[in-house]
Amino acid sequence: MSVELRGITKSFGALVANDGIDLRVETGEIHAILGENGAGKSTLMNILYGLLSPDSGQILVDEKPIIISEPSDALAAGIGMVHQHFMLIPVFTVAENIVLGHEKVNGFGVLDLEKARSEIARISKEFNFDVDPDAVVETLPVGIQQRVEVIRALIYNAKVLILDEPTAVLTPQETDELLQVMKNLKKQGTSIIFITHKLREVQEAADRITIIRRGKIVGTALPTASQEDLASQMVGRPVDLTMNKSPAKIGKTLLEISNLTVTDSTGRELIHDISLDVHAGEIVAVAGVQGNGQTEFARAILNLEEHVSGSILVDGKDILGETVRGSLHSGIAFIPESRELDGLIGSFSIAENLILDTFDLAPNAKGLLMSPNTVTNEAVKRITEFDIRSQGANELVSSLSGGNKQKVVLARELSRPVKIVVASQPTRGLDVGSIEFVHEKIVQERDAGRAVLLFSTELDEVFALADRIAVMYRGTIIDIVPATISRSDLGLLMAGVKPKVSS
Numbered sequence: 280m281s282v283e284l285r286g287i288t289k290s291f292g293a294l295v296a297n298d299g300i301d302l303r304v305e306t307g308e309i310h311a312i313l314g315e316n317g318a319g320k321s322t323l324m325n326i327l328y329g330l331l332s333p334d335s336g337q338i339l340v341d342e343k344p345i346i347i348s349e350p351s352d353a354l355a356a357g358i359g360m361v362h363q364h365f366m367l368i369p370v371f372t373v374a375e376n377i378v379l380g381h382e383k384v385n386g387f388g389v390l391d392l393e394k395a396r397s398e399i400a401r402i403s404k405e406f407n408f409d410v411d412p413d414a415v416v417e418t419l420p421v422g423i424q425q426r427v428e429v430i431r432a433l434i435y436n437a438k439v440l441i442l443d444e445p446t447a448v449l450t451p452q453e454t455d456e457l458l459q460v461m462k463n464l465k466k467q468g469t470s471i472i473f474i475t476h477k478l479r480e481v482q483e484a485a486d487r488i489t490i491i492r493r494g495k496i497v498g499t500a501l502p503t504a505s506q507e508d509l510a511s512q513m514v515g516r517p518v519d520l521t522m523n524k525s526p527a528k529i530g531k532t533l534l535e536i537s538n539l540t541v542t543d544s545t546g547r548e549l550i551h552d553i554s555l556d557v558h559a560g561e562i563v564a565v566a567g568v569q570g571n572g573q574t575e576f577a578r579a580i581l582n583l584e585e586h587v588s589g590s591i592l593v594d595g596k597d598i599l600g601e602t603v604r605g606s607l608h609s610g611i612a613f614i615p616e617s618r619e620l621d622g623l624i625g626s627f628s629i630a631e632n633l634i635l636d637t638f639d640l641a642p643n644a645k646g647l648l649m650s651p652n653t654v655t656n657e658a659v660k661r662i663t664e665f666d667i668r669s670q671g672a673n674e675l676v677s678s679l680s681g682g683n684k685q686k687v688v689l690a691r692e693l694s695r696p697v698k699i700v701v702a703s704q705p706t707r708g709l710d711v712g713s714i715e716f717v718h719e720k721i722v723q724e725r726d727a728g729r730a731v732l733l734f735s736t737e738l739d740e741v742f743a744l745a746d747r748i749a750v751m752y753r754g755t756i757i758d759i760v761p762a763t764i765s766r767s768d769l770g771l772l773m774a775g776v777k778p779k780v781s782s
């Protein structure tokens with residue numbers, strides 16, 4: 280089934296999110312829509328799926344104009360969508376979820392549980408999905424939960440499947456599996472609209488690529504196009520994707536972690552007996568599949584975890600048991616995994632957020648009072664230095680884009696005198712342009728003699744930045760290897776398998 284969008288325009292107030300978009304998706308092709316955060320990809324797909332109505336424009340299915348006013352119209356026309364945040368009920372089984380979510384569409388009757396189970400089994404077998412209809416959803420890995428959403432769309436007979444940033448929540452292995460699932464679907468004639476901003480995935484899976492920037496289509500490309508070419512079209516300026524990193528000039532040990540164990544309140548171990556040194560002038564990446572204790576490890580270093588034993592020496596001084604403020608003031612910059620939760624206060628301005636860690640220190644304070652002029656002047660400097668795109672120092676952080684929020688965190692954390700930088704998934708959810716910027720800053724920190732500990736589930740990021748790689752598996756570090764390790768050997772370690780050769 281082919282789908283065509285003609286002249287789709289959609290504004291939100293003064294913002295033109297989609298500006299005269301023409302797009303044609305052919306039968307059985309994987310069509311990637313590539314664009315930075317905020318480019319208008321989700322808006323366009325929500326229009327195609329009937330969640331938003333366009334201000335103008337037309338949708339054609341197999342050359343015939345159709346009206347899609349709500350998702351049931353899209354489903355009836357054979358268009359299904361898998362959202363980034365799944366709409367599954369965790370305590371129910373796969374089959375129960377699919378029965379529950381099944382509205383009556385176009386005469387296709389309500390499913391009973393037995394029929395759902397057999398349909399799930401059939402689809403699972405046909406596409407090699409490996410989904411058990413009777414599994415309870417919350418016991419399934421994220422990658423499998425996502426397949427449940429795909430199955431739901433296929434049970435509605437979707438011939439065009441929209442996947443909006445499907446890999447954002449997946450581990451590298453799960454991503455590879457999803458790309459394979461997409462190829463299987465394509466073989467059976469399903470068209471896929473694959474939304475992403477990750478270049479490697481586009482090159483691996485897409486038949487054609489449409490690039491969208493600021494609401495407009497700015498180009499089309501084939502997967503054979505170079506990553507630099509794709510990235511430049513996406514960002515609208517030349518992008519250099521190679522990290523020109525000089526060899527590390529290793530200095531003394533600045534961070535020395537010994538026998539670190541973290542338990543939850545019931546005494547269950549979350550991380551077990553971790554020892555790791557990070558030297559001045561090097562980047563040590565902690566790689567691993569999401570959920571293997573990286574979050575707890577990073578938080579423990581900042582004394583954000585409660586039940587911790589072992590020692591954490593910052594330049595020789597044990598900070599275990601310090602307050603969080605004390606840990607930050609001991610010389611650690613912390614770029615947290617969740618900037619919304621731990622990193623920033625949305626209802627504060629950029630200037631206020633920039634001094635969250637240091638508001639009680641000179642020169643920001645005089646005695647007990649904050650000095651507003653100093654604060655604003657400093658903020659203006661940081662906004663320029665870190666290229667924070669905003670209306671000014673007094674703009675509320677909540678109104679900034681993800682990339683610019685992250686730059687505020689970086690600007691705050693990297694402007695203090697620190698010895699160690701702990702960065703947790705620092706580019707998660709960012710676009711290429713922002714990723715390039717964050718990576719440059721991290722390398723600059725290394726070259727300024729800081730010890731950098733980077734937590735990342737993105738292999739590309741690990742390989743771009745790391746001098747050494749510590750691999751976490753089930754709460755412990757199973758190996759520390761040089762950054763010259765092959766992608767496949769690192770993948771094996773991440774799955775808990777030690778290859779024969781390692782350091």
Ligand SMILES: Nc1ncnc2c1ncn2[C@@H]1O[C@H](COP(=O)(O)OP(=O)(O)O)[C@@H](O)[C@H]1O
Binds near residue numbers: 315317
């Ligand atoms: N419901 C909405 N109200 C106002 N602005 C919106 C709404 N949805 C999206 N936008 C804005 O439209 C632009 C495009 O957003 P979106 O389509 O989500 O981009 P993408 O999916 O490419 O990241 C962004 O600037 C976003 O803030």
Ligand SMILES: [Mg+2]
Binds near residue numbers: 320321322443444
């Ligand atoms: Mg989106």
